[in-house]
Amino acid sequence: xxxxxYNTAExxxxxxxxxxxxxxxxxxxxxxxxxxxxxxxxxxxPRLTILFEGGxxxxxxxxxxxxxxxxEQRCARRxxxxxxxxxxxxxxxxxxxxxGFLGGAQIDQYGNLNSSFIGDPxxxxxxxxxTGGANDIASLASxxxxxxxxxxxxxxxxxxxxxxxxxxxxxNSREKAxxxxxxxxxxxxxxxxxxxEEKTKRMRVAALHPGVxxxxxxxxxxxxxxxxxxxPTTTPPSPxxxxxxxxxxxxxxYTTPKGD
Amino acid sequence: xxxxxxxxxxxxxxxxxxxxxxxxxxxxxxxxxxDGDHVVSGGCHYSMTPMAAVWEIIRQKKKDLIxxxxxxxxxxxxxxVSGATKHVxxxxxxxxxxxxxxxxxxxxxxxGLATYEEWSHMSLGLRYRAGSMGIPFxxxxxxxxxxxxxxxxxIKEIVCPYTGEKLALIPALNPDVAIIHTQRCDPYGNVQxxxxxxxxxxxxxxxxRVIITTEKIVSNDQVRRMPDRTSxxxxxxxxxxxxxxxxxxxxxxxEYEPLFSHIDDYVKVMMGQGPEGVKEYLHKYVxxxxxxxxxxxxxxSKNIVQATVLGRAVYND
Numbered sequence: 001x002x003x004x005x006y007n008t009a010e011x012x013x014x015x016x017x018x019x020x021x022x023x024x025x026x027x028x029x030x031x032x033x034x035x036x037x038x039x040x041x042x043x044x045x046p047r048l049t050i051l052f053e054g055g056x057x058x059x060x061x062x063x064x065x066x067x068x069x070x071x072e073q074r075c076a077r078r079x080x081x082x083x084x085x086x087x088x089x090x091x092x093x094x095x096x097x098x099x100g101f102l103g104g105a106q107i108d109q110y111g112n113l114n115s116s117f118i119g120d121p122x123x124x125x126x127x128x129x130x131t132g133g134a135n136d137i138a139s140l141a142s143x144x145x146x147x148x149x150x151x152x153x154x155x156x157x158x159x160x161x162x163x164x165x166x167x168x169x170x171x172n173s174r175e176k177a178x179x180x181x182x183x184x185x186x187x188x189x190x191x192x193x194x195x196x197e198e199k200t201k202r203m204r205v206a207a208l209h210p211g212v213x214x215x216x217x218x219x220x221x222x223x224x225x226x227x228x229x230x231x232p233t234t235t236p237p238s239p240x241x242x243x244x245x246x247x248x249x250x251x252x253x254y255t256t257p258k259g260d
Numbered sequence: 261x262x263x264x265x266x267x268x269x270x271x272x273x274x275x276x277x278x279x280x281x282x283x284x285x286x287x288x289x290x291x292x293x294x295d296g297d298h299v300v301s302g303g304c305h306y307s308m309t310p311m312a313a314v315w316e317i318i319r320q321k322k323k324d325l326i327x328x329x330x331x332x333x334x335x336x337x338x339x340x341v342s343g344a345t346k347h348v349x350x351x352x353x354x355x356x357x358x359x360x361x362x363x364x365x366x367x368x369x370x371x372g373l374a375t376y377e378e379w380s381h382m383s384l385g386l387r388y389r390a391g392s393m394g395i396p397f398x399x400x401x402x403x404x405x406x407x408x409x410x411x412x413x414x415i416k417e418i419v420c421p422y423t424g425e426k427l428a429l430i431p432a433l434n435p436d437v438a439i440i441h442t443q444r445c446d447p448y449g450n451v452q453x454x455x456x457x458x459x460x461x462x463x464x465x466x467x468x469r470v471i472i473t474t475e476k477i478v479s480n481d482q483v484r485r486m487p488d489r490t491s492x493x494x495x496x497x498x499x500x501x502x503x504x505x506x507x508x509x510x511x512x513x514x515e516y517e518p519l520f521s522h523i524d525d526y527v528k529v530m531m532g533q534g535p536e537g538v539k540e541y542l543h544k545y546v547x548x549x550x551x552x553x554x555x556x557x558x559x560x561s562k563n564i565v566q567a568t569v570l571g572r573a574v575y576n577d
Contacts, residue, residue, distance in 0.1 A: 030357045031357055031358075053381060054304060054305075054307070054456055054458070055456050055457060055458065056456070068356050068357055068358040068359075069305050069306065069307075069356050069357060071304040071305040071306075071307055071331060071456070071458075072305065072306065072307045072456075072511055072518070073307065073455060073456070073511060073513045073514065073517070073571070073574055074517075076455060076456055076513070076574070077574070077577065078577060082455065082456050082457065083457060084385070084457040084458060084459060084460075084461065084462070085304060085330055085381060085382075085385050085457075085458055085459055086382060086385030086386060086388075086389055086459060086462065089381060089382035089385065090382065093382075093400065093401055093402075116378060116407075116408070121407070121411065123370075123372075124369070124370055125370075126361070126366065126370070127361075127365060127366050127369035127370050127376065128361060129352045129353050129354040129361055129362070129365075130350070130351055130352045130353055130376070130378045131351055131352065131378060131379075131380050131381070131408060132331060132351050132352035132380075132381050133351070133380065133381040133382060134380075135380035135381075135383075135402055135403060135406055135408055136380045136381055136382035136383070136402045139380075139401060139402045139403070139404065139405075140401060140402065161407045162405070162406045162407040162408075163406060163407070163408060164406065165404070165405045165406050168405050173405070174405065177404050177405030177426070178401065178404040178405065178417070178425065178426030178427065178428070179401065179404060179405060180401075180425065253358065
């Protein structure tokens with residue numbers, strides 16, 4: 001379709017937006033996840049409803065004025081409803097939320113995420129900001145999407161700390177721990193799309209982005225991925241998608257690549 | 261720790277719940293807080309932060325407070341550096357996503373100088389809600405299987421007696437004092453807050469004592485014209501303080517947006533120099549001014565007017 005230049009953050013944002021189906025309900029976090037949601041609304045999913053952890057159902061965000069937090073008044077603009085934080089998170093427990101959109105400092109082979117500590121939690125090298133609603137979303141939403149920059153230090157065999165449960169130790173360990181629903185549905189990176197093998201719940205390559213070789217992925221992954229014989233290539237971002245994206249984030253505050 | 265039921269009831273029993281005026285100065289109101297108290301803040305992140313009360317807590321040199329809040333922003337930095345608290349209970353702690361990880365929070369937690377007790381956002385909300393309901397816990401389907409569960413004090417797991425399913429028991433949290441900011445409140449303490457409700461109603465009901473700071477005090481007649489707008493009833497409230505711009509540099513829904521330029525400057529100092537930089541900030545903006553209005557003057561009238569115009573835009577759409 002096009003060979004228009006795009007950066008890796010834009011690529012991840014577009015691929016994430018495509019994972020969101022029309023007519024569904026998504027919990028959107030600040031930054032890139034939010035842009036993906038709005039992009040989806042403006043392309044293939046006009047009836048997608050965005051929820052914000054701050055207590056907002058179905059807002060209208062002004063292009064170019066993306067708020068740096070989902071807990072403030074600009075997120076509430078022209079919403080359908082404002083409700084307490086506890087109650088908006090509880091909507092997930094009742095089963096109303098299809099997608100949760102997460103990131104993290106680290107992800108492991110079973111899709112567990114860490115946003116609390118780098119190093120030993122008792123004596124951490126870095127104390128990170130923490131879970132926010134991520135643990136709740138990953139425990140309760142029907143399908144979890146994880147968007148991350150693909151780097152070896154982020155894709156680790158075992159996270160230093162499970163802030164946010166994926167499939168825990170693999171197999172049926174998630175269900176055994178009490179989580180009867182949900183789990184990570186897709187991991188979206190600047191190299192490709194990843195899902196989880198049905199039985200083992202190990203991360204599996206689902207597709208590679210144009211120009212990416214499987215060796216590139218292996219090189220940047222700290223654990224052994226499940227690699228099927230047949231690997232499709234994703235369709236690159238279209239001019240329309242990129243145009244809308246840049247209208248939403250003209251200064252590229254949220255769509256500038258953070259890694260190498 | 262989950263407090264015994266009789267202890268919770270006793271406190272409310274002793275409270276004067278009559279319809280009476282509670283308007284007082286910021287100094288008097290914050291004087292209610294004792295060293296060692298658990299203080300919970302209303303709002304979330306950089307929205308509806310009761311900053312004037314936080315500011316006064318620091319000026320009164322309170323010590324050994326437990327500070328809790330749904331999401332903690334620059335308020336947490338200031339309370340740590342001033343020595344008011346060494347124990348923060350929250351779900352996320354940093355100024356905001358675009359400003360990076362708080363160097364102050366990192367310094368205190370990585371050096372073991374303070375505790376960051378981390379709960380998921382919903383479980384923290386359920387802790388206040390259980391507290392507000394006068395029950396010791398709420399069962400929920402979060403925190404399970406995670407390392408957060410292993411580190412959180414007091415959380416337990418049960419097998420549901422009805423379904424046989426595993427559940428986490430989220431323990432009640434009943435703070436000593438809640439500090440909450442609102443757009444309007446009457447002299448008796450009927451709070452009519454607009455915009456995002458956050459966890460304010462639950463924390464008011466959960467806490468033993470409640471301090472309300474408000475953009476303006478309205479008459480009880482005004483409240484009675486729109487009783488459906490009241491979210492916290494007067495008998496929960498112990499103090500009402502009129503503090504215009506009481507959230508600055510954070511936002512107050514429909515009244516003013518955050519002073520982003522001020523927060524940018526703060527973050528530069530905080531991230532550049534860590535706790536030492538924040539000490540200087542405290543001297544300039546907290547200990548220096550004689551009154552809250554003197555503090556506002558330091559923020560600059562042009563900036564305040566601009567933030568006000570942007571804040572009011574919510575109602576002009």
